[in-house]
Amino acid sequence: MSDFAPHFERLSGLLARHCGDWQRLPFACRTLPWPELAPVLDALSESELDALENNPEAALGLLAPYRPEITAEQHWPVAELKRASDYATPRWSNGIPGRKWAQIRDFAANITTRHSILEWCAGKGHLGRLLALEQGQAVTSLEWNADLCRQGEALAGRLGLEHRFYCGDALAPEAARLFEPAQQAVALHACGELHLRFLEHGTAAGTQALALSPCCYHLIDGEHYAPLSAAGRRAGLTLSRHDLRLPLQQQVTGGERVRRLRHTELTWRLAFDELQRELTGCDHYLPLPAFPKQLLSGDFTAFARWACEKKGLAMPAHIHSEHWLAAAESRRLLVKRIELVRHLYRQPLELWLLLDRALFLEERGYRVILGTFTEQANTPRRYLIQAHRRP
Template sequence: MTPALDYSPINDCRDALSRIDDVLTRHRPFWQARPFSEQSVPDWIAEHPALAKLLLGLDDDSVDRLQGSDTALLDALENHFPVCADIRQLIALPAASQPQCSEPPAGIPGNKWRQIDAFVAAASPLRAPYFEWCCGKSFLGEALVTGCFANAEADPVLSGVDIDAALLEAARHRAVPKRQLICADVLGDDLSGSLHHDHHLLGLHACGGLHQRMLSLGAEQQCHRISLSPCCYHRFIADYQPLSQFLRAASLRVSADDLRLAVRQSKTARRGERDARRQLQVWHLALLEQRQQQGRELSRFQSLPHSAVKRGFDDFCRRQLAANQYPEDLVTVNDVDMDAAELRLRNAERLGLAAMVFRRLLEMRCVLDSAQYLCEQGYVVALTQFCDSAISPRNILIDARRDDSCGGKAQRESTALP
């Protein structure tokens, strides 16, 4: 297995964050552009006409391929966008050797099992008792306590927490022994009595505010080890704030809305889901254009599931107008220019690739903020890419082991210094 990228020394983590912030600050017009919602063309086009021409000339297959792969995107744009070389270096992570994936236990979806298998392999060796954060049906925990892995402990103990009672009930029906499942809101309920120093705290694809709470509570309770694969950095956060003292003092401010870019990647989505999402985008742009022509603001966009496409354009408009406090208005397909919306989306998809160049960099900023925070709290931290992006684009493992030596205490105290 390739060794993980060791960010134990705080200064190494600070240096990486400083370099990332320098790139992001110098290229703010690119990653903060909103081509899917802004009427005007992005500000960067005037200074980079060759890049804009290249992007607008891409065919649909190329756009689809570049949207799904950071490596392919950086390769395609590097000659017209020199910052790609810097980004490639800053987002580089060692990849863990992929396990020989066995058949999943009954009831665990195949791709979810591949994620679990890779996560456990990259984090091994593991030691119980385990505490699974935002566990859902507790597939990860089930795999750990039922001996699915060659290096599994004998008779391990597992706890898990999730807010969804129905998911926890489904987990209980799987009759896994020695598993305590807690129904609680991890953002609001007091879980300090459930988490303790002996726990190995685990989170596979915990979103935004959920994983920030996981790290802060885990560090507060001094869990001996924390292993996290973060996901959807913008979710469950009204006003994004970094965890680490270092990044809280930085001049660059990144919003929760900015962090949506970090997960704008559809490589693992089904074709039907991607087509439905695109149709919703066309409808949104058509309605937006119609309202702008009437001089009426459409400032909020209600996020809808893919299935909303089945209810049609009229229902879509009713929901969006109600969200913007226009409940009495009626817009039908005859009131909009759908062809113009299609063209606008086509151009936005292509120009949006310039923003996507920075998506993994924004993700690394969040990941390194978590790593820096854990270093500040006295942990030794390593980073690994635990699976291929085809299995999951959210494939970074933050693996932290508590350093209870004097050196760890000195390291925590040093973080208050400039």
């Protein structure tokens, strides 16, 4: 039996049993969905909620008595894979930000191959270039942005490397032809559908070695996630794109300005939600799309006008901004209380998604290693799935 299977089964059970905790739209809630948590959550001030949001261990400690099962799953040891021996920056790495360079170096530290290399969704092909230098193998980098391909080719040319770019769409059927059996394929931070195709094509071609660091699980073609593994399909979880975003909801990093903007955005979105319920006479949440941050530098009336236009609602001649903003205050706290509970499931859900990929690879005849390839400070998306085809 696979080493991953028992853990996957446990996670599937946990996520299914507690779906009422994490499969929620906090914006759609007008009351706390868990009366038993009210005494502990309602007692938290906004600054305490913010502090807990930035300290997942403390949040877990606070809620552990009410959700003991989660605590056990959070401490599943994920292997720490190899790290680069140093992060020295060669001349050609000029312009690669420090954290990106550390990710690339750490990822490359886990690759040893005698085969040619395919780099999937390569950007300028920094990882491919480093691998071409370190492994002395020919590298093909797939990237659809022609400008990035040109820049990558120029850099490879200067170093005299056998590193070419294939400028094309990873989602087009012909991209499958880039995979070969005697090959090491790598994908660093390929978004949802892009890395699903990587796994599909790589396994179909019987590619010798696949190394993937997934990100943006929610960027998939369908409205719902289609599990890759047989165990995943048996688990019976229905994951929407909203659910798939959960592992990406990290603590707020960035300075005071970023925090202030997020505060304003949350408040204005909720104030608009209160307003639209009155305008439509319908007590249902109406989601607003993403918008340019400069909209937050005006006032709430201008924001409400934009939102009404987006949603095809007639904007009243005068709106009582203070009233709607005041109504948003208590809802903002409610959203933060609900998020605190939802976020307990970030790690279990991400592991579930990773294990679904790992089990799929095992089913296709691969030996799989799952672990972290770089430090959290370099990127929150630091899992690496390494698969080698069994002989």
